[in-house]
Amino acid sequence: MLLNTFTKRAGVAMASVVALGALVAGCGTSNNSSSGSGNSSNSGNTTTTTSTGTSGASGSVELFSWWTGVASSKALQQFINLYEKQYPGVKVVNAAVAGGAGSNAKAVLASRMEANKPPGTFQVHAGRGSLYSWVQAGDMAPLNSLYQQMGWNKVFPKSLLNLITFNGNIYAVPVDMQRDNVLWYNAKIFKKYNLTPPTTFQQFFQDAKVLKSHGITPLALANHGNWETTLLWSDVLLGTVGPTEYNNLLDGKTSWNSPGVVQASNTFLKMMQYTNSDYESLHWAEADGLVAKGQAAMNVMGDWAQGYFTTTAGLKPNVDFGWAPTPGTKGVFAAVADVFGLPSKLSGQAKTNATNFLKVLGSAQGQKAFNTLKGTFSPRLDANPSDYDAYSQSAMASYKKDTLVLTPGQGAVNPGFTTALENAMTQFVSSQNVNQFVSALQSAAQQNPLN
Known part of the structure; x- marks a missing residue:
């Protein structure tokens, strides 16, 4: 090396x-x-x-x-x-x-x-x-x-x-x-429909179906900066495989074509079905804005979003908006330091x-x-x-x-792999081909050693 x-x-x-x-x-x-x-x-x-x-x-x-x-x-x-x-x-x-x-x-x-x-x-x-x-x-x-x-x-x-x-x-x-593994939600919408912040992906999809039936976008998403979908996918991966295997992936000890990565990628695609269709044109704060206005119920974003909710949107914490760890990540803190x-x-x-x-x-x-x-x-x-x-x-x-982990793009892995991941994510969002995406990640790890 x-x-x-x-x-x-x-x-x-x-x-x-x-x-x-x-x-x-x-x-x-x-x-x-x-x-x-x-x-x-x-x-x-x-x-x-x-x-x-x-x-x-x-x-x-x-x-x-x-x-x-x-x-x-x-x-x-x-x-x-x-x-x-x-x-x-x-x-x-x-x-x-x-x-x-x-x-x-x-x-x-x-x-x-x-x-x-x-x-x-x-x-x-x-x-x-x-x-x-x-x-x-x-x-x-x-x-x-x-x-x-x-x-x-x-x-x-x-x-x-x-x-x-x-x-x-x-x-x-x-x-x-x-912290970047945060699920933000519109507290008034959740209260109106008797929902609680989802702690599992199964609960997320149950809540998403209820919200969609009432004409509310379940998950606000932005991807104008081309990093937001990678952030969402990383949190889904963390919630799917847990911190130990997650760190093993980032350290090059576990193959990127493992069943956990495949499962997380499929879950990510399923979540995309409950997002706003214009996500490619939105900046991250605009996705937060959909939640603040009640047009969407949830958003996955780092804790810099709380500044938008409180300062820009003028919302009150625990009254107008709330937060929770992303599904499956309770007890884990995805750190950005x-x-x-x-x-x-x-x-x-x-x-x-x-x-x-x-x-x-x-x-x-x-x-x-x-x-x-x-x-x-x-x-x-x-x-x-x-x-x-x-x-x-x-x-x-x-x-x-809680257990601290890092995420791709936030200092966790070498820059070459980060670039390859982002490029693969761009293709993945468009093609929705899980096998192609996972194969690209495995190739990226081989070309950019992680340990």
């Missing part, structure tokens, strides 16, 4: 740009407004924050991300403000890049890493698809000593640390947590300044200020649930006790 250093770095960087751009979902510009999973907005110009005063640290530190949306950029500024307060002698460069749901930022980052001009620290997703790609290329420094110094081994759950640890070394600091690491090429004062920024990123104070503005929640076990809204409190409870 290992290539020479140049080839690895170039392949990782370029493949990441192509594969992950359309599928970054929750971690792009998820916030408390209608901009969520796959959207970025505002200018991508680099801004510099200058501080005054003196301290033991000097020079500058560059923070690289794709957080340029209204809420996410305000949230990011909280980290910058805290850093400036603690290290007033250091100039902070906010090098956020807008557009392309993070793909533009990934392209810029790839170019800079190739030129050996890394930022102080940069945003990636936890898991083998995003973070591990940079680790394999030799571009990330281990953070074990920093974790020991800050006591973070006890602050972050082992299930999360496992997602950022490779060959015994920890390579990143988590700053937020999101933004993390930051330390580039291995840094040295001297630049390395010190970047390491200090990681301390701020992992701090309880910084994460509270950041996540409460961004619409996410802190992955620290000592985070106070009362700082968050009703949905985030329920998500936090699940995160702290």
